[in-house]
Amino acid sequence: MRREGRVMSGLAATSKNTLTRFGGYMAAHWPLRSALGRSLSHFTDAELDRALAAAGNSRADLFGQAAGYAAHRQRLAKLMAHFGVAPDFAVRYFWDALRSADEICTLCGNRRRCQSWLDWPVSNDAPRVFCPNAETLDAIAFRQKTP
Numbered sequence: 001m002r003r004e005g006r007v008m009s010g011l012a013a014t015s016k017n018t019l020t021r022f023g024g025y026m027a028a029h030w031p032l033r034s035a036l037g038r039s040l041s042h043f044t045d046a047e048l049d050r051a052l053a054a055a056g057n058s059r060a061d062l063f064g065q066a067a068g069y070a071a072h073r074q075r076l077a078k079l080m081a082h083f084g085v086a087p088d089f090a091v092r093y094f095w096d097a098l099r100s101a102d103e104i105c106t107l108c109g110n111r112r113r114c115q116s117w118l119d120w121p122v123s124n125d126a127p128r129v130f131c132p133n134a135e136t137l138d139a140i141a142f143r144q145k146t147p
Helices: 002-037 045-054 059-063 071-083 087-093 095-107 111-119 134-145
Strands: none
Touching (some): 045 059, 059 087, 071 087, 071 095, 071 111, 087 134
């Protein structure tokens, strides 16, 4: 009986430690997962920065082409690369424009056309024709090239 009591209390302690570690992991990563999968308009800058910092990321990392990011943000990251926009530059000098572009991309009606073009670019179609963010990305790219 005594031995069973010690085993049970040991299991309880282990379970408590495991849950504490898991809770800490979730607290650090859940906001980031949420930020990666939703429009940035759902978060204040402070909330977003806190979630990114907890995971060791920066705002520019949101616009990288990585698995786990929201589909709209992956498309936006690819379009930024197509237009020659560096995420670090855009985040530093055009954060509000990127937040707006992220929201527009979330609600865009041309998702399939955009994804199709990104997968197989064709010469008779281009983002400047169908993308509501093309003008913004063009302007950022121009400013990036101009000292």
